[in-house]
Amino acid sequence: MSHTLGARQAQKQKTRQAFLDAALALLEEQSLSSLGLREVTRAVGVAPTAFYRHFRSIPDLGVALVDEALGSLHPMVRETVSTTGDSEERISRAVELIAHYVAAHPSHVRFIARERHGGVQPVREAIGGQLARFADEVRVTLAQDPGAAGWSDDDVLMLARLYVDQMLISASLFLEALERPADERDRVARLATRQLRLITIGRDHWLD
Amino acid sequence: MSHTLGARQAQKQKTRQAFLDAALALLEEQSLSSLGLREVTRAVGVAPTAFYRHFRSIPDLGVALVDEALGSLHPMVRETVSTTGDSEERISRAVELIAHYVAAHPSHVRFIARERHGGVQPVREAIGGQLARFADEVRVTLAQDPGAAGWSDDDVLMLARLYVDQMLISASLFLEALERPADERDRVARLATRQLRLITIGRDHWLD
DNA sequence: AATTCCAGAGAACAGTTGTTAACTGGATGA
DNA sequence: TCATCCAGTTAACAACTGTTCTCTGGAATT
Structure with missing residues (x-):
């Protein structure tokens, strides 16, 4: 089993995380295909060549960011969509999950939205793969529901x-609503709730 | 009234269009925030400085591309969503409109999808504005329907x-399905149709 | 026919980029 | 203790970037 890493490995992971953090911050105002290697190393405070100790290229770093952004979300989604509670309860659980995740990790969410159709193929594919996983997990959960x-x-x-x-x-x-008055966020939450509600109604009458 | 332009203005518009076309082609494989001014002029076959005769900056060119991509689509959408025919008929009209538009203008569609959440603010705003217009036009049409x-x-x-x-x-x-076997496109069409159908069913039972 | 206009060319600018090779020095393992 | 490893440094490279100023030659206007 992997016990505590040596001081060597620990420092390396720390630097690697600094790369991810710096890149994410820079990506608030541009897209990955215009992010420069030197730009990132400058933000981290290391020499340009240090980059290659951690990533093969910028797209490679992008793929790592996709895992960081979406990897930990799968269990949360499974739990939220699970069949406990009536549909109205599940809808509000889902909307709250999204609202909280966006509030807690805004730049990760921005990164995913931006690069989902962005100009860097390996990153698009990584995001597409993760979203397909989400869809399949939701599918499995829905299939267990008696309504299916x-x-x-x-x-x-x-x-x-x-x-x-x-x-x-x-x-x-x-x-978008994050950097605006709080009532804007409430409006988004109500919109999302009603849209999910309408879809759920359509689901209830699908077999008519 | 604007009659036939002089040979001077005509040539200028021709060059401007060449800029738009070249940029759109380059944007198939990257995003706007990494598109270089010199890159575009090189593709057009003119000197870098000629760019400034037509656009103030690359974001400016991007906004022009948004208008080109979505401007002519409003009348089509209005006609497609209009209240003639039953809902199943309107759904297949809508799916066909999209399929044809994507097949006829794939790089415009790619550009919109890519830059909707892209790294260039003025372009994001231009796309957001156009989409808000579409939503409002659909809203007006829906409001006329007796079902509303x-x-x-x-x-x-x-x-x-x-x-x-x-x-x-x-x-x-x-x-995504465009550069794949034809049956892939059929699957997308059937998926889109069923999703629209489910939403429409939800709409029919909204007031229950 | 003479004058003005202006789309595009040309040259030069200071900065930036990704990638290479050879290095240093502290942690690691024998 | 000594040899090995390897994260990060330094220096240098050719290639590229956006923007400026000046110039040119044909169309448009008078």
Whole structure:
């Protein structure tokens, strides 16, 4: 088992994290395809060549950022969508999860929204892969719900994708509302709630 | 009235269009915030300084591209969403509109998807403004529909935004499917159709 | 026919970029 | 204790960037 790392490895991970943090901060106001290697090392306070000790390239760093941003979110999503509670309760759980995550990690959310369709292929693919995982996790959870009786597998996945996409749209709206008066955030929360509610109503009558 | 332009103005507009075309082609594989002025002029085949005769800056060119990509789409959307035909008919009209537009102007669609959350503020704002216009146009059309009786204005706008966002998601999926076997495009079309159908079912039972 | 206008060219500027190679010095393991 | 390792440094490279000022030659105006 991996016990406590030597002082050597510990320092390396610390520097690596500094790279990720600095890059994320710089990406608040530009996109990954314009982020320079020297720009990042300058922000960290190390020599340009130190970069290569941690990442092969800027796209490589971007992929690491995708994991940092979305990797820890899977258990939270599974728990939030789980079948405990009625649908209205699950909707408000979901909206609150998004609101809190955006408030706690705004620059990660911005990064994902920006690079999902951004100019760097490996990063687009990493994000696409993570979102597909989310959709599949939601699909599995939905399939366990008694309301999914009589649904085709394909339709359950269709619904799961709809939910996931809706989450992302709401996250992006919360992000825009972050640097604005608090009542703006409430409006976004109410909008997101009603949209999820409408989708859920459509789900309830899908088999009519 | 603006009659036929002199040979002078005509040539200028031609060069301007060459800038827009070249930029759009370059933006297939990078994002606007990394697009260089010299890169564009090199692709057009003119001196770097010629750029300033047409645009103040690269973001300025980006805003022009937003208008080119979305400006002509408003009448089409209005016609497609209009209240003629039953809802199933309107859904297939909408899906076909998107499929055709993506097939006819793939790089414009890619540009919008990429820069909607991209690193260049004026361009983000221009896209946001156009999307808000679409949502409002859909809202007005929906409000005319008898099915909207008893709906609050806010809820109609909520639904309109849901439709517009859904259009964009579908457009992005069509784009990914473009360079793939034809049956992939059919799958996207069927997915988009079913998602719109589910939303419409939710709409029909909203007031229950 | 003479004058004004202006899209585009040309040259030069100080800064920036990614990548290479060879190095230093403290932690690591024998 | 001594040899090895390796995160980070230093120096140098050719190539590129946006922006300035000055100039040119054909179209537009008088």
